[in-house]
Amino acid sequence: MSRADVREVTLVEAVNMALAWEMAQDESVIVLGEDVATNGGVFRATVGLRERFGYKRVMDTPLAENLIAGTAIGMATQGLKPVAEFQFMGFIYAGMEQIISHAARMRNRTRGRLHCQIVYRAPFGGGIHAPEHHSESTEALFAHIPGLRVVVPSSPQRAYGLLLAAIRNPDPVLFLEPKRIYRAVTQSVVNNGESLPLDTCYTLREGDDVTLVTWGACVMETLQAADTLAQQGVLAEVIDVATVSPLDRETLLCSVAKTGRAVIVHEACRNGGVGAEIAASIAEGAFLDLQAPVVRVTGYDTIMPYYRNEQAYLPQVQDIVEAVEQVIAL
Template sequence: MVEAINLALDHAMKKDPDVVLLGEDIGVNGGVFRATQGLRDKYGLKRVMDTPLAETLIAGISVGMAAQGLKPVAEIQFMGFIFPAMEQLICHAARMRNRTRGRLTSPMVVRAPFGGGIHAPEHHSESTEALFAHIPGLRVVIPSSPVRAYGLLRSAINEPDPVLFLEPKRIYRAVKQEVSENTALLPLDKCFTLKEGNDLTLISWGASVSETLQASKTLEQYGVSVEVIDVATIKPLDMETILTSVRKTGRCVIIHEACRSFGVGAEIAAEIACEALMDLKAPIERVTGYDTTMPYYRMEDHYLPQPDDIIKASLKTLAYH
């Protein structure tokens, strides 16, 4: 995935001279995870800019650049460091179109590695996507594979409004797929049906899609026909795809590694209950992280949803009559 992101940035910069990159250590070092490696040498200091350790500055400069016709792609080193940038993202980037009655927009992307699973210290493993999904005017996109990372990032850069592009870092180098300049751009605001089935719908996004797919294979060995949906864009939600699947299967499990309370999974469950209650054959199950700070590495696997957790919740909903 990290190489797919590098390719997406490279191809976008080659196609459009208005695309510029900025962030901490993204130039000389290529970023902590090397997502921008080699791009400064290729495009120069004016288009790949190392910044001070100042997230407020990074977001604020991006808003100004975007308002004046550039297409900045800013990197926040870890999602746990994004909070100083929230004032700029929420009060300015997300409101620019509304504030100027459409005269100005914010064609900017903010990239941030997020989620647990790499044995990182404090503030390096947060999954706080729900905070930003609550903000009108701000898209929140989360890829789950190299092909989707490439296609969604290219589309995000082309978007005239701000996009928060969250990259699940524990699968940066865990999944391999063929990606090239000819790889298709993918639509934002759409879920992807990764596997079709009739008995049960599994819904997830980001790194947890990997465990969800693993669980689906085991369930199929039990004779269960499983449909797997990758939400991909959590704001705005493509509820049409989700509702179509749940109306077909009648049973649903939602999986995410963020805290359980007030999360995106709760919003999806509420929408299903509102729009497809009479199609449900069992209560909706959620497999999530806990309402605690992400623990240090010894407890990470206990915190993160595992395939066995998903299988257990799936069997529970399948057994309900």
């Protein structure tokens, strides 16, 4: 392998790499969305793609999310593989009718005659001092929908591999990119077109005392909390859920069977969140292994506040440490 095959990139650059790789290999892959062509996207995730692949494959759309979602469905039913970007997750609601009523149901509706090989990309989550509707973490809305995968990368390597897998998946995938860590870290990524498996949790750190379950940007604080706990003699196992629907319950249950304790961390509000489904799964499948109740560290059941109060809303390292101390003491 040549040196040029390995690149030190941020998460958003890894997204760009994956798109460029798949577009170069497969002419049926089409990118569309608001400002994705001329400007390279609001976060520059698609920068350079229009110059390389042309306007017919990298298309700017009107400011119309329902149109974006629906056009992608039409493309997919005719054999194309659209990757449609919503500028922010808070803008996706106008497209939910198309995504839920049509994209997720197309295979079932036509008894397998048609399917929707679509990736809907959206930057999501708080932490960048954005205005209203720019900091949504509403992955639970879509995790409830049969026929729709919901994938959340948490590092450059996983962004690259999971996006390739999402584009190649024959059914629709909602690919949520945690913009708070778009440029937070760099990682060596091998640009060889190898995908990572969907529907799989990733164990980032092994431990015997407590299982920490998280995804997206909160992986960063959770790993930092695990470092702090290690200094106290508490060995935390850290699991990145990565695909929040369908959920890899087996990995979660095996970890809890080993540690006997679980803390779930996510920045979405608590009520009806994906963390509640994970907690229920642990209660059903590993109840006799639990030495303490499952604890959730989450955002509040409020609208994401403006930037002056963002940090008070988002789970912090100390919040996670205190939750672990709580379950360890029981």
